[in-house]
Amino acid sequence: MSATRTRVIAALVMAPFAIGAILLLPTSWLVMLAALVFLVGLWEWFKLAEIDDTLQRTVLLTANLLLMVLLVWASRGSTDLVPLRLMALVGAGWWLLALLWLRFFHFASDHETWARVFKLAAGTLAVVPAWCALGLIHSSQPNGHIWLFVALAIVWAADSGAYFAGRHFGGRWFAGRKLAPRISPNKTLEGLLGGLAAGMLVAAVGALLAGAGMAQLPGVLLVAIFTVLFSVVGDLFESLLKRHVGAKDSGDVIPGHGGVLDRIDGVLAALPIFVLGKEVFGF
Template structure:
């Protein structure tokens, strides 16, 4: 349970970060936003390597450089593709990965030891989480019309889901489902009531945002469905990072952000949500 002072620090940090993130999304061209996002995502990946027990700086630097080169290669390959096919394929791969990650969550002890093979799985998981999410971010922002606003809506869905889950969990946790937890071995504080609160918050923001950006009434059911999937996948991303932390006995992925832990602690749900939102937006054409 957070203390009042810890909660205050958390809120202040969020209020400081939010204007910069929103301003970058709405004002920067896609190329510049993609570079800025790559920096943030790679910091999160650096923390992921720590959770995968890659403790030495040199191996982590080599692995990070390899992922950066993969991003550069994808941009280069997409320059000759008017439909940005390489980015779309990698984003779709991200959706497939998070479906597999759901199976991983059901097998709590998989890759939980400290052997080399377990690290390999977790390192591959890091690339499959971070690179497709970065591709999806670029695709959403570059989409026409109003791609920058749709990206803000996608992120706001995750932020609202986090806030809705926190509020519902604190006020209603344990009351509606007989005290049953969402994933007690992975994240004991998450409740089913919190999940419903997160769904309500994320869907509400999606529908309001879509209406503001000009989505027609006939498109709102599709927005609703994509928002539900986006929230659910963001929960999978959150739980997966919690699983990694449980395996190594860590509370946070880092301490870079006051009151929030590491960058990965803020990105976990976003990494899973963005490929799903990008795919849904593509399929339904909103």
């Protein structure tokens, strides 16, 4: 079976379960399921950070799980879920800093302890705020479950749009210039534009389904643009981690797709940005 066919079949199997969980499960159950998925991705992140000892990785994963539990516990007495909102804001700030890390490609690229510390901190700042943002979006009223689906659909559509635009138009419009040649040589500027177009289209349709009015569409589209752009940052950052250690994929859990982190890298960066935009524009 070809790699492409395996990839498509795996996606067709996973998609109904993911969509059903988002649209049908109550927030409490969804965040527990999401925590499991995100923590598997974090386990793979630790591997890319060269934490090879299973016990050490287990201790680190447990510490992050306890942080999640602590955030939920601290939010129980807050009607505005302030701890979760603050953590999501921290996540958005972290991804802005990640842009600098992408600019300085060789930062923490060696195999020393101090480099691992930076990458471990980055893992927590990527995964935990994204999980908080997921819960905030899903629990928001009205139609939080639809808004979460819209946020994720923007990322999925942007990924597909970038792939097809890159394959059909890559190198034609910008004289062969690449988006980030040292980090991900296959990503093109044409692909980025295709991803933006696809993400904005899905955002417009999804917003109407979620009950947004026409007056709110400009705000939704602006948030969609930044959501797509930061999903690319998340994708590039994981690619940077893989290049530092010479890995092709973060794992082999999903046939044809690699690891869990390979599937959620863009989502990790997109969710804090989306929830921040949702709060600012009030949709």
